[in-house]
Amino acid sequence: xxxxxxxKPHESYKTGSRMYEFLNLVSDKYKLPDNxxxxxxxxxxxxxxxxWKEVWNFCNVKYSEPFHQVIxxxxxxxxxKWFSGAKLNFAENLLSxxxxxxxxxxxxxxxxxxxxxYSELYEQVRRTAAGLKKLGVTKGDRVxxxxxxxxxxxxxxLATASIGALWSSTSPDFGxxxxxxxxxxxxxxxxxxxxxxxxxGKVFDSQEKLNGILKDLPTIEKTILVNxxxxxxxxxxxxxxxxxxxxxxxxxxLTFEQLPFDHPLYIMYSSGTTGxxxxxxxxxxxxxxxHLKELVLHxxxxxxxxxxxxxxxxxxxxxxxxxxxxxxxxxxLYDGNPFYPGPDALLxxxxxxxxxxxxxxxxxxxxxxxxxxxxxxxSDFPKxxxxxxxxxxxxxxxxxxxxxxxxxxxxxxxxxxxxxxVSCFVLGSPTLPVYQNEIQCKGLGMNVDCFDDLGHPVVGExxxxxxxxxFPSMPVYFWNDESGEKYHKxxxxxYPGIWHHGDFIEVTKNGGVVMLGRSDATLNPQGVxxxxxxxxxxxxxxxxxxxxxxxGKKVDGDELVVLFVKLNEGYKLNDELIRKINxxxxxxxxxxxxxxxxxEVPDIPYTINGKKVEVAVKKIIHKQDVKNKDALANPExxxxxxxxxxxx
Numbered sequence: 001x002x003x004x005x006x007x008k009p010h011e012s013y014k015t016g017s018r019m020y021e022f023l024n025l026v027s028d029k030y031k032l033p034d035n036x037x038x039x040x041x042x043x044x045x046x047x048x049x050x051x052w053k054e055v056w057n058f059c060n061v062k063y064s065e066p067f068h069q070v071i072x073x074x075x076x077x078x079x080x081k082w083f084s085g086a087k088l089n090f091a092e093n094l095l096s097x098x099x100x101x102x103x104x105x106x107x108x109x110x111x112x113x114x115x116x117x118y119s120e121l122y123e124q125v126r127r128t129a130a131g132l133k134k135l136g137v138t139k140g141d142r143v144x145x146x147x148x149x150x151x152x153x154x155x156x157x158l159a160t161a162s163i164g165a166l167w168s169s170t171s172p173d174f175g176x177x178x179x180x181x182x183x184x185x186x187x188x189x190x191x192x193x194x195x196x197x198x199x200x201g202k203v204f205d206s207q208e209k210l211n212g213i214l215k216d217l218p219t220i221e222k223t224i225l226v227n228x229x230x231x232x233x234x235x236x237x238x239x240x241x242x243x244x245x246x247x248x249x250x251x252x253x254l255t256f257e258q259l260p261f262d263h264p265l266y267i268m269y270s271s272g273t274t275g276x277x278x279x280x281x282x283x284x285x286x287x288x289x290x291h292l293k294e295l296v297l298h299x300x301x302x303x304x305x306x307x308x309x310x311x312x313x314x315x316x317x318x319x320x321x322x323x324x325x326x327x328x329x330x331x332x333l334y335d336g337n338p339f340y341p342g343p344d345a346l347l348x349x350x351x352x353x354x355x356x357x358x359x360x361x362x363x364x365x366x367x368x369x370x371x372x373x374x375x376x377x378x379s380d381f382p383k384x385x386x387x388x389x390x391x392x393x394x395x396x397x398x399x400x401x402x403x404x405x406x407x408x409x410x411x412x413x414x415x416x417x418x419x420x421x422v423s424c425f426v427l428g429s430p431t432l433p434v435y436q437n438e439i440q441c442k443g444l445g446m447n448v449d450c451f452d453d454l455g456h457p458v459v460g461e462x463x464x465x466x467x468x469x470x471f472p473s474m475p476v477y478f479w480n481d482e483s484g485e486k487y488h489k490x491x492x493x494x495y496p497g498i499w500h501h502g503d504f505i506e507v508t509k510n511g512g513v514v515m516l517g518r519s520d521a522t523l524n525p526q527g528v529x530x531x532x533x534x535x536x537x538x539x540x541x542x543x544x545x546x547x548x549x550x551x552g553k554k555v556d557g558d559e560l561v562v563l564f565v566k567l568n569e570g571y572k573l574n575d576e577l578i579r580k581i582n583x584x585x586x587x588x589x590x591x592x593x594x595x596x597x598x599x600e601v602p603d604i605p606y607t608i609n610g611k612k613v614e615v616a617v618k619k620i621i622h623k624q625d626v627k628n629k630d631a632l633a634n635p636e637x638x639x640x641x642x643x644x645x646x647x648x
Contacts, residue, residue, distance in 0.1 A: 261285030309359030
């Protein structure tokens, strides 16, 4: 695959980056042949101990006791022990700045505006930690959150982490069953919850839903109710206390429990669309050092900059984004609809707040273009240096759109990893060019490869994303998985001793990576594997089509490609449009990509975190049950696929 060069870093941008500084440091210290990123990446995978020691020092990890060993066995996966002997606290690393620099700017659509300085954030965490201790929360307890993306969510997490308790959060747009599927597994002692949230200018009350959750969550001893939409009423919620009555002034000092590197910090969850969500436990040190590596080096985030990520508290990008406090940067939180009051809402916010790193999803960028928004007509965004995109593969057309209509001189970093590693396998670098349709590079220290069907590494061919060496942000374990059987089955059954992630990719000759969709949703017509993103790239660039989902249907030992399309207003799926779709797919992909069946549906299923749910559709067309529909943002749309199947 030869993709067009879209951007090359100016020499001053490249040489002024923290990544460039780190590459030079390592190259000089270890007498490497050059300081090129790919040279250092190879070294980082072959010299795991030296690499992660340098990251620890370069990113200034704060600790009370030093480590005496970086890793006990760099060939052991899973089960390697990281940074033995070290004692540290996650919250202490994020709260080391205590001045009047802005820590958080919060926008709740157009209804709420708030700002907290680092000193104010520290004070709120101090009070909240004292309140949690009064409730009896201690090291190892679980604290849950049913919260919007707002300051109290971060405050609650930091207070929880300061004690050594475990934090687990979902967003208020989750259904009752979806929340219970997650929190009932971990038995939390305390829950933070907001009274409601804003969406498209309307207030949605969360308190009735909250009661439904609490009714079947008997381990909760106290609910801390945050008055966000001015509807909070503790008389409506069992055993609740208002946040302002809970986090009261106190003389108690904020202390940071000093913990081993692998002490649990977060409990996060798989999407749960194929069964009960896996409860994935991430460590204090592993999360911290991996996030620092990605924020400081790969994204060149610095303390005088402002970072924004459009996310909810139910998506791992929230956890990643919040770690920016450890850099001393300003975080911009946004809660609500990204297209309210207009499709340019977040862009105008980015311009007004001088955002340096703008983080979003591939779907958001595609939706901007579909709405006819040309960001460059709003502003030239003088402070914007990096745009990151994740959640699904970023199409070639979206790459073009960013550089044509948004900003020509910007590092567009498509990134990919996931909840499983609370970080990225592949992402960007300020020292490398951007090629159309490609993620810039593999993460430093991440021994990522592409395996063909025989388990052999390939370049320029499609295959499975694997990681051949251990890394610190691997889950420490799954909750309620004492034997480790579920953990092993999730990642290591396919290739013993090698992490199998479940993404279908191609490694390019540039050293970049093209994401081709989930491997459990890949198509296999005539025995040839095809990534779904190749078809989406063509179909969703058509003016007639708003959205689509493509799956494989097994028939007589083969697999047929089945395409479902959601049409834009004013269009009908007739023979002429079907011929056009097939012709474009044939000419832009291959004859094997051409769908055997094309059907129209009024909507396409997505998870609450905005990921297209191909597996659920695939189950339906094979007459299998779809479990845990509460993980979907629009579960009702699955009925359309059932009715279409019955008709055919």
